Amino acid sequence: MFTIDTRSRVPIYEQLTEKLKELIIWEVMKEDEQLPSVRSLAQDLTINPNTIQKAYRELEREGYIYSIPGKGSFVSPVKNEINRERMEMLKKELERIVGEILFLGVPKDEVIKLIETMEEPERGGDDD
Amino acid sequence: MIKADNVSKRFGRFDAVKDVDVNVKKGSIYGLLGSNGAGKTTLLKIISGIIRSDKGVPEIEGSSIFEAPDVKKRVLFIPDQPYFFHQSSLFQMASFYKAVYDRWNEERFHQLYKHLDLDPNRKLTRMSKGMQRQAAFILTLSAMPDALILDEPFDGLDPVIRQQVKNLLIQDVSSREMTVLVSSHNLREMEDFCDAVGVMHKGKLLYERDLEELKTDISKLQVAFKKMPDESFLAGMDVIHHEKRGRVLTCIVRGAEGNIDRYVRSYEPAIYDVLPLTLEEIFMYEMGSVGYEIRNLIV
Known part of the structure; x- marks a missing residue:
């Protein structure tokens, strides 16, 4: 389903939570879909199961997934809360990047132009 | 166990x-x-x-x-x-x-x-x-x-x-x-x-x-300022190691990321990056702070 970059500086636990969040946000994993069990994911990716457990716990704490004892973990119904949180994160990230670009001496107009050339994705219901 | x-x-x-x-x-x-x-x-x-x-x-x-x-x-x-x-x-x-x-x-x-x-x-x-x-x-x-x-x-x-x-x-x-x-x-x-x-x-x-825990407790910051703040900037954090190359300041800081983030941003940096540390780096700096040389630890 996904791969882990063992050469990256980013801790595996963080890579896991990020990847899963991405899958959930882009609705690759649908509402109430079951996540792979800790055991099978550990075996597939050769990752310490405790690391996976921790990533799942974190996702649950942040509301991305919920777990049913004895059954496993499932994707939470999409909540605006999650989207808002993610939006805040992305906005901050954008701020940082733009700040860096401006620091490097790129004129503001150019950045604005760049944004204007980007198209807004169509926001349909179930268009995938 | x-x-x-x-x-x-x-x-x-x-x-x-x-x-x-x-x-x-x-x-x-x-x-x-x-x-x-x-x-x-x-x-x-x-x-x-x-x-x-x-x-x-x-x-x-x-x-x-x-x-x-x-x-x-x-x-x-x-x-x-x-x-x-x-x-x-x-x-x-x-x-x-x-x-x-x-x-x-x-x-x-x-x-x-x-x-x-x-x-x-x-x-x-x-x-x-x-x-x-x-x-x-x-x-x-x-x-x-x-x-x-x-x-x-x-x-x-x-x-x-x-x-x-x-x-x-x-x-x-x-x-x-x-x-x-x-x-x-x-x-x-x-x-x-x-x-x-x-x-x-x-x-x-x-x-x-x-x-x-070890990894979230310590982070590497890369900061650049339009105008370099004085010594008090470093003194306000638990800095283990710092290095200045041109206008970019690299420091290894201990503490919760959120607090560091708020602190650094209050100085309005032009560039600010937090990099995760590798285990090797953590050892290098942690050991350095208690007086052990890196050469003693990694072979």
């Missing part, structure tokens, strides 16, 4: 292990790291009940392991040089293991040597170092241990076998909650494999921590 309080061992006038406390949780993979001659092997041998400590008794689930066959049946040790009987083959060693370990799983044994493609009739002493190590893993894992103590286990294994062996270990950890205590000085490898680490140096355990 594995607990040792104040364990010490002296060889002649040499303190091999000095007042070491180790705590390994059930189902955890614990990495024992440190320089050569730090006392890792001695500590592992004490914990697996091979040598007796001078002071402090290690306990496996509350019972002492030294000269306790019942406990030893559940705790297996693979030394840095696997030992086999003279002239024996894998099959012959297996029959010995079967007689000693009553949880021996014959089916698993056959599965494992086929999986690793090892000839069970060939004399083990004539095999290469890496193959001998694989044989040790096959025998040990077939005995279904509750706790596995490994001394430099991946030494001499090629990348493919390394990954396969790790995968086997992880299967046991995730399905049966096996506990693994593994020594190594390969920090890069341990970083991905362990969830807790203990660092030894000169017979002492410097610290033991949860790996994620």
Whole structure:
């Protein structure tokens, strides 16, 4: 389903939570879909199961997934809360990047132009 | 699962292990790291009940392991040089293991040597170092241990076998909650494999921590300012190390990320980046702050 970059500086636990969040946000994993069990994911990716457990716990704490004892973990119904949180994160990230670009001496107009050339994705219901 | 309080061992006038406390949780993979001659092997041998400590008794689930066959049946040790009987083959060693370990799983044994493609009739002493190590893993894992103590286990294994062996270990950890205590000085490898680490140096355990905790506790910042703030900027954080290259300031800072973030932003930096640290870097700086040189730790 996904791969882990063992050469990256980013801790595996963080890579896991990020990847899963991405899958959930882009609705690759649908509402109430079951996540792979800790055991099978550990075996597939050769990752310490405790690391996976921790990533799942974190996702649950942040509301991305919920777990049913004895059954496993499932994707939470999409909540605006999650989207808002993610939006805040992305906005901050954008701020940082733009700040860096401006620091490097790129004129503001150019950045604005760049944004204007980007198209807004169509926001349909179930268009995938 | 594995607990040792104040364990010490002296060889002649040499303190091999000095007042070491180790705590390994059930189902955890614990990495024992440190320089050569730090006392890792001695500590592992004490914990697996091979040598007796001078002071402090290690306990496996509350019972002492030294000269306790019942406990030893559940705790297996693979030394840095696997030992086999003279002239024996894998099959012959297996029959010995079967007689000693009553949880021996014959089916698993056959599965494992086929999986690793090892000839069970060939004399083990004539095999290469890496193959001998694989044989040790096959025998040990077939005995279904509750706790596995490994001394430099991946030494001499090629990348493919390394990954396969790790995968086997992880299967046991995730399905049966096996506990693994593994020594190594390969920090890069341990970083991905362990969830807790203990660092030894000169017979002492410097610290033991949860790996994620260790990583979130310390971060590397890259900051640049339009106008450089004065000394008070650095003084306001727990800076372990800092370096200035041109206008960019790199610092290694201890503390919660959120607090650091707020603090740095209050100075309105032009560029501000937080980089995750590798285990190697953490050691380098942490050790530097207590007066140990990096050269002492990573070989």
